[in-house]
Amino acid sequence: MRKMKILIIDDNTTHSKILMEEIYKIGSPNYDFVIISDGIKAFDILQNDYSYDLIFIDIKLHGIDGLQIAKYIKREPDSKNTFVIVFSSSVSEEDIHKAKEIGVDGYISKPSQKSEEVFEEIRRLVKGVKKGKIKSQRGFKIYG
């Protein structure tokens, strides 16, 4: 079975690792993770590799707004079907609105206390995307 490729773009690598560990809890070994903390390097990687199944992206990155990257992914024909989730501490309505306009598939606010429910929802989402049950561009959803 093909491994699911997940890209996490977050300048706080501790957060990326937490997310990765939580997804690993699904139990199946079929996940490949790429963690990037530099938004501009993420651009570079995305120019050459369109094979990601799921991308988590933070908004506030060093040097660049993560929504710009999300916008790019959703505009390019090769990557527009990739499932993109914004994973951010921002709760500004403006950011959520922008994310929706760009056409990302969902928005998850980083919980201020590590919450089992939020991660349970993320695991459900990952499993759904993996099995092809949840497809990109079915509309915008706020998770958690």
Added chain:
Amino acid sequence: MDHHYGLIILDGNDQIIFSSPLVRQKLYRNIRGLNIKKVLDTNSFIKLSSEKVDLKNHQWCYLRLNLTDNNMEAIPCECIIRRFDKTNDLRFSILVFPVFQEHKQNKISPEQEMKQYSQNIFHDLNEYLFTISSEISKLKEMNRDDYKTFQESIEIMDKNIEGLSFLIGNLSTYAQISKQLNKRKTNLYEVIEKACNSIIQTTKEHNIEKLDFKIFENGEEKFKCEEPRKTLLVNNKNRLNFQVYCDSDFLQRVFINLLVNALKYSRDQKPPTIRIDLNNETNGYIIKINDNGIGIRKVDQKNIFQRGFRSPIAFVQDCNGSGLGLAISKEIVELHNGKITFDSKKGEYTEFKITLPK
């Protein structure tokens, strides 16, 4: 600051391999495949300032340009050109920031302003808390014998708690600043000593291993610290000379903010050198805080005391920050009938000078 950045990515031969929609929109065309210098030279929509671009020797540099919007109005922008390596192939990226403009009257209401600050602050608080609580739950689940993971977790939490307490310190000052000051006759040394100690403790958060920290009194060296996280104890007999009528908690916050900036914006390749000069002069006490950090660019100099201002450089250097620190500091110094000024040269030093009446 509005977060719409244009982005141009170049390959090793200065050919544009990517331009973001904002840039394409501003230029009315796709510039993929063109040479950046040609685009900058020939495009009337982009006007470069006199600042030279030296891509060879720097990780990143700046230029200012004017982009024209749909109404043919020129928007002054700043670019950060950043270089990064990819299998020995040098690449550059250009980020375009609209220049920070003072809040125009009627444009942004105090309520909106307040909302923006609280969103920024919420973001930073949430980041710290999420990390700490995740580490705690990791500790709860982990194997008790795994000492290395345990140690790592504690360190991550420690760093985040330091960041958190700094932010909360600034917030609490901000919340009380309109309140009447609780002024008492205090020794300035005591205030500075407390601030220095709390800063020397936070060197860990900024990953600083070496430090060159000195305090001078009327030109004479009184204290030296090279080991981060060493406690500063000023000799008692010095304490008599600098009596100030002040609210020591507030004043301490000023020194903490200035010192934290000196550490935060230090240059990577050099250990931070911080020198505090205390001078007892006839018209008051003059305190200078000098560092060998990245300096403040000319274009940012008029804005640094404004609430909510963050230089694009802060984006490259360090992401967190509420943009409140210097604004608060200025307010506090002025509430003490003092004055705060600074002098800085990009890439060399910054020196803040505080004058307090006797």
